Amino acid sequence: MIYKDWEFFCKKLNEFDINTYKVKDAFEDNIKEPFAIIRHDLEGKISRALDIARIESNNNITSTYYVHGELLTPANVELLREIEDLGHEVGYHYDVLDKHNGDREKAIEEFKYYIDKFVDLGFDLKSICPHGNPLKKRNGWRGNKDLFVPGESKRLFGLYDATVDIPSQVGKERYTFISDAAYSWNRGNFSDIKDIVDFIKDNNSIYIYTHTHRWQKSRLKFYVSKYLFRSARFTATTVYNNSVGKDLVNKFYYLAKRL
Numbered sequence: 001m002i003y004k005d006w007e008f009f010c011k012k013l014n015e016f017d018i019n020t021y022k023v024k025d026a027f028e029d030n031i032k033e034p035f036a037i038i039r040h041d042l043e044g045k046i047s048r049a050l051d052i053a054r055i056e057s058n059n060n061i062t063s064t065y066y067v068h069g070e071l072l073t074p075a076n077v078e079l080l081r082e083i084e085d086l087g088h089e090v091g092y093h094y095d096v097l098d099k100h101n102g103d104r105e106k107a108i109e110e111f112k113y114y115i116d117k118f119v120d121l122g123f124d125l126k127s128i129c130p131h132g133n134p135l136k137k138r139n140g141w142r143g144n145k146d147l148f149v150p151g152e153s154k155r156l157f158g159l160y161d162a163t164v165d166i167p168s169q170v171g172k173e174r175y176t177f178i179s180d181a182a183y184s185w186n187r188g189n190f191s192d193i194k195d196i197v198d199f200i201k202d203n204n205s206i207y208i209y210t211h212t213h214r215w216q217k218s219r220l221k222f223y224v225s226k227y228l229f230r231s232a233r234f235t236a237t238t239v240y241n242n243s244v245g246k247d248l249v250n251k252f253y254y255l256a257k258r259l
């Protein structure tokens with residue numbers, strides 16, 4: 001995906017009069033069809049998230065940017081404040097249950113630490129979103145999304161969960177879920193942004209999320225990083241599929257999300 005694709009997409013949202021929503025608004029507003037709920041998961045390279053945020057703002061669109069707690073460095077916080085100042089939502093991308101190998105108590109402890117940090121830094125924290133780790137070895141939990149059951153994060157912490165709560169709150173039959181996981185629009189079987197535009201042109205509502213660290217200014221750069229990602233994933237999956245490798249990759253699962 002390249003910046004120009006996103007700009008093209010934003011222009012089409014306006015042209016087709018699609019109602020766009022940040023995650024928190026999808027819960028608080030009575031959302032109207034056709035709609036696009038837009039979120040981005042930030043695994044690194046926050047400056048690219050700011051670039052995307054500017055493209056959206058220039059087209060009068062606001063969305064939600066979920067960032068890992070570990071990425072709240074002073075330099076990144078400045079960039080994230082700029083994103084929030086443009087009218088976007090900044091939320092917490094939590095990875096605590098995988099990080100603590102399913103230990104819920106430790107996971108909640110770290111979760112609380114980071115939500116306090118977001119608030120202390122002045123962010124208007126209203127929603128959260130679990131990070132998915134495809135190569136994590138698990139026994140007894142399915143992923144970070146198991147930290148809360150629907151409605152629980154709102155009840156305990158006053159925070160909506162973009163993955164756990166949207167399907168039940170908004171109604172999953174109302175939209176098609178689209179993501180750029182693994183460098184392609186593989187949720188919903190779209191091959192490129194034009195396919196998605198054709199889909200929304202027919203008044204279809206969507207819930208779309210992207211990984212901004214993978215967006216590039218040029219198509220060549222994008223194809224190079226896509227190739228590197230696919231090679232790294234092939235190696236990791238091959239190693240993972242033998243039993244010694246499983247433990248090894250599990251130890252380094254944390255690196256996988258940066259690619």
Ligand SMILES: [Zn+2]
Pocket residue numbers: 041042043093130131132257
């Ligand atoms: Zn993630």
